[in-house]
Amino acid sequence: MSGRLLSRDAMRLPNLRLAFRLALREMRGGLRGFYIFLACIALGTAAIAGVNSLSQSITGSIAAQGQELLAGDLRFELNNRQASEAERAFLAEQGQVSVSAGLRSMARLPDGSNQALVELKAVDAAYPLYGAVESEPTAPLGAQLSERDGAYGALVAPLLIDRLGVSVGDEILIGNARLRISGTIAREPDAVSDGFGFAPRLLVSEAALGASGLVQTGSLVEYAYKLKVADPSAVPAIRAEAERAFPEAGWSIRSSRNAAPSLTANITRFSQFLTLVGLTALIVGGVGVANAVRAYLDGKRAVIATFKCLGAPGGLVSTIYLIQILLIASIGILIGLVIGALVPPVAGYFLADVLPVSTSAAVYPSALALAALFGVLTALAFALLPLGRARSVPATALFRDQDIGRARRPAWAYLGGAFASLGAIALLAVVTAEERRISLTFLGAILFAFLVLRGVSWLVQWLAKRAPRVSSPALRLAIGNIHRPGALTPSVVLSLGLGLALLVTLALIDGNLRNQLTGTLPERAPNFFFVDIQGSEIEGFRGLLAREMPKGKIIEVPMLRGRILAFNGEDVAKREVAPEARWVLRGDRGITYAQNIPENSSLVDGAWWPKDYAGEPLVSFSEKEGKELGLKIGDTVTVNVLGRNITARIANFRTVEWESLSINFVMVFSPNTFAGAPHAWLATIIDPAASEAEEAAALKAITNTYPTITSVRVKDALDIVNGLLGQLATAIRAAAAVALVASVLVLAGALAAGNRARLHDAVVLKTLGATRATLIRAFCYEYAMLGLSTALFALFAGGVAAWFVVSRIMTLPSSFLPDVAVGTIIAALILTVGIGLVGTWRVLGQKAAPVLREL
Structure with missing residues (x-):
């Protein structure tokens, strides 16, 4: 072997055949040390492959059964x-x-x-x-x-x-x-x-x-x-x-x-979200890949030093271990693809009563190929830096037992390769996304979170380094472990921070929505909506409802249906519209006319039409939706109502309190627009103090007296929405749990990677008189402080993200939920302390003599 290593070909550039042969020989010892690596790659790949396969299965079935x-x-x-x-x-x-x-x-x-x-x-x-x-x-x-x-x-x-x-x-x-x-x-x-x-x-x-x-x-x-x-x-x-x-x-x-555009669109959007969550798990798992590669190469110090002393160039050494890493990554990717391919038939079985189509047990090559490509790029992106550090360490330093992870900066080729792989991951995520803006935002948020988490770990280490001296030996040792060279702080904070922050964000969004549906919203919402009230019935209906619910406030408006066809004469189908405003153009909208500004509305731009207005048709547009559609005062809107195209000019914009569930419309027209047009009426009644018995009596009276009027009890509708929201939240939390599992795997890998240094420290401390109880307390203090720091970051980051989504995107009141905060802190402490003690228990039981002989 030495002769081959010293050959001129090997001296000039890496011999791939030789590198492949040596890589296979070194792998004869099995995959020990790479189990976390395999799990991280397999988990992320399986999530992406499974989500995309299931999405293609459902959408394909919709197309086939169209x-x-x-x-x-x-x-x-x-x-x-x-x-x-x-x-x-x-x-x-x-x-x-x-x-x-x-x-x-x-x-x-x-x-x-x-x-x-x-x-x-x-x-x-x-x-x-x-x-x-x-x-x-x-x-x-x-x-x-x-x-x-x-x-x-x-x-x-x-x-x-x-x-x-x-x-x-x-x-x-x-x-x-x-x-x-x-x-x-x-x-x-x-x-x-x-x-x-x-x-x-x-x-x-x-x-x-x-x-x-x-x-x-x-x-x-x-x-x-x-x-x-x-x-x-x-x-x-x-x-x-x-x-x-x-x-x-x-x-x-x-x-x-x-055949089912709404279902297809929702499945596509949901699968994109879950794909991004799976990608998050894969990227979080990439940290575990980096830790596993660094720990593995650290254990191969003697072998690497021997290679270099025998004349092997750094490129050959790097190629040997890169081949090993890619082969092991291929195993993890294959495991993930097998799991992902099984998702459609398994999910189809459990969702048979929910899905309107029957899914087939087929293999979807494009979904699997996309997941495999993400897996390969992730393995490369996070393995190249440890490889570059190993190459840059001279043989003499390796024999002196220097930790590879503390070697100097890798060569530019390795840095460039790592960043190119990360760029390829981002580009692939954006190109394959249905909503590219969402993908860019998501990737930007992940990058920002990584930078902030790095800053948090640095801050924790900085504070620990400058902490006052304490009398407790165990606490003093724990604080020292947090800021010493090669500390676990960056790995622990990075691994758990992203997963916990994602779960906190989803939990707060879900909690705030549920509070709206079951808390203050029912008190402000109408008791009933009454639809299809004929003009000949409106007086009698009003009197009957006033008798049945005398304390209620009755609101009634004329009601028509119309579809928006054009803005300023331009077909809306050819117009680029922001995703959040597309619902306005989808299908028919409820429209009305009014002499005065409707309740729950206020003008923000333009002027309301005067009484007895008889000029060209005018329309008042909801400000939020109008701005999202790119409209301004003076633009024209063409609406088809009852088979006639009517064009009206935008006279003003107004705010609309959609969250009140009162009668609200995107468009309110001037009364002359629909002069003489046949229409029915829409009414609501608001009585927060009404009991269920009073509501039931009113509903019975209206239904029996006016059988053609449709009554919708708002509480029943809220219960349905609440049930759907619960199912959706469960699915999203299950997907987000994938990212948390990846975080736990990375945490376990980080602890395993640091066990060698901890073993030496524990042996030396025990030799100097430290008891096992003292070391256990020290480790508990250390992991508890790291877990608490991570939980505080997750609460802050998740709270800000949830506030933005709820208050700015959903335009609903947002509040911080203490139970989510307590649950997050407890989960973080259990994970860090529990996994930390499990990982270091073997260290505490090691005999001193064998370790001391190696120092």
């Missing part, structure tokens, strides 16, 4: 009006048409003793064009929805059975129609394309909807015209022709290729 999820090849949606004869004739020329109507209404028992909000869907005989409605008991859909003895058949969601206390075969009332429950819905093929509903589904026929009397002037009804064509490749052409032939139709057109 026709069934849409129940057609094309879906034309109209709000508050049916298609005209010309529009219906055009659709009929293209293929088979199925029509459905959706609205919210109140289902009640015949004796008026109970009622519940439902998502009513009325379908024709052609429904569904693709797929099938599955029910219990099983029977043809037409037979289940048919009319018999004056009662129309209906399929209901099982939840409605529970809420009303009825069973299959019983009768319920909807509007003026009598329905017979013929079964429960097990599966509705196009439920996901219809969108999220706050209430259980009630499926009836078109005839039943007509008999109910629910569809009146201004009623909030969504009509969906599903089209099945002979040649699916003609779908783009049909869509283009529909837009050209009916420019003012105001319909929303969707194809089976985009």
Whole structure:
């Protein structure tokens, strides 16, 4: 071997074949010392591979099952009006048409003793064009929805059975129609394309909807015209022709290729967030990679010195150990990819009742390749610096037992390689992201957190170095261990700080949202929303509600629906819009007109129109949404309402208190804009002192007297949102826990890497008379101080981040939660003290003689 090492080829530049052979020989001893390395790489790679594989599995299933999820090849949606004869004739020329109507209404028992909000869907005989409605008991859909003895058949969601206390075969009332429950819905093929509903589904026929009397002037009804064509490749052409032939139709057109855009978009956004969390875990694990490589090379000092003394150039030595590191990283990456590939089928099994599509047990090469690339780049980025330090240490220093980690700065080539790898990680994260601005912000936050954590560790060491002398030997030893050369302080603070800060941020955001939903918000929010109040009913409705809840404040406004088509004549579909404002342009918006400034609003720019204004149509726009859309005073907004395009000029901007849950609108028009337009009314009542019994009595009276008015109890809606928020928070916390697990692994690796120095210190101190109890107290003090410092940073950083998200992005009141603070401090202390003592227990039991002979 020495002859080969001294050969001229080896002296000039690294011989890859020789380096590979020597690397394999050195790995015969196994992977001892690299288990933390493997775990860190495998954990981060598995998170990224699993999240992206699951995302591709779900979105791929949505695309593959698009026709069934849409129940057609094309879906034309109209709000508050049916298609005209010309529009219906055009659709009929293209293929088979199925029509459905959706609205919210109140289902009640015949004796008026109970009622519940439902998502009513009325379908024709052609429904569904693709797929099938599955029910219990099983029977043809037409037979289940048919009319018999004056009662129309209906399929209901099982939840409605529970809420009303009825069973299959019983009768319920909807509007003026009598329905017979013929079964429960097990599966509705196009439920996901219809969108999220706050209430259980009630499926009836078109005839039943007509008999109910629910569809009146201004009623909030969504009509969906599903089209099945002979040649699916003609779908783009049909869509283009529909837009050209009916420019003012105001319909929303969707194809089976985009059957569930909201679901797809939410899954994509959520997967991007989880990918970034997985990347955080991988980068945090990179610190563990650096610690493991440094500890491994430190244990190879004698071998490295021998290589150098035999004439091996520094490049050959570095290549040998770089090959080893990459081979071991490949093992970790492979483990992570296997775990990631198993995520879709496993998650699909547990999410079968939640997901509207069936996921397939397939392998997604692009997701696995992306995760593997992240893993390789992370291993390189954090391994090159320890390798560079090992190369720069001369053989004589290695024989003198100098710690590789305290060697001088690596050569520029190693620094450049490490920074290039980190840059490649950042570039890859941004390029592959759906929302690049979010990725840039996230990566910037991680970089800032690393710099701040480094500063925190330096500050802790600086304070420990200048701490006054204490009388306790154990405490004095603990303070010295914090600031001495080669101390664990930077590794411990860096490893735990990021993971704990992430968990604190999510816990505070979740806690503040829950406080809003279950704390002060219900006290300020209305008790009920009442929808589809006809003009002929408004006076009687107002009087009845005043009698039932005499202490309540009633607010009523006219209500229409409209879709924004253009700003200043420019199609909104061609406009670059900030992500936080896209909801304004998505689908139809509730709009109104008003003579005076609405409650919960105040002007911030421009002027309100005068009384009896009769000029060009004007509109007041919500300030926050208007600025996000890039609008200014004097711009024009074109809105399609009831099949007509109306263009209004922005007269002013106003603040809107969305968090109050009162009646608020993005757009409020001048009264002359909709002069003579048919519309219904929207009303609320606010009575914080009303009991549940009073609310129930009022709801019963309104539903029985005005069966076509829809009542939405705000508390029920808040309960649904709270449940969804809980599920989302659980998923996010589980993902963030991956980063914390990586932090714990890095902490364990850092402690293992420092055990050699601690072993020498413990042996010397025991030789000088220190007892095991004294050393245990010293270690406990040290780990407790480090854990407390890390917890304080996590509380500060997480608190600031949560405050920014809640108060600035969500525009909600933000408060610091003491229980989160206490839990964070306890978790940090348990992790640092617990793992620290477990890692050093073996050190305390070492015999002195063998160690002293090596000094």
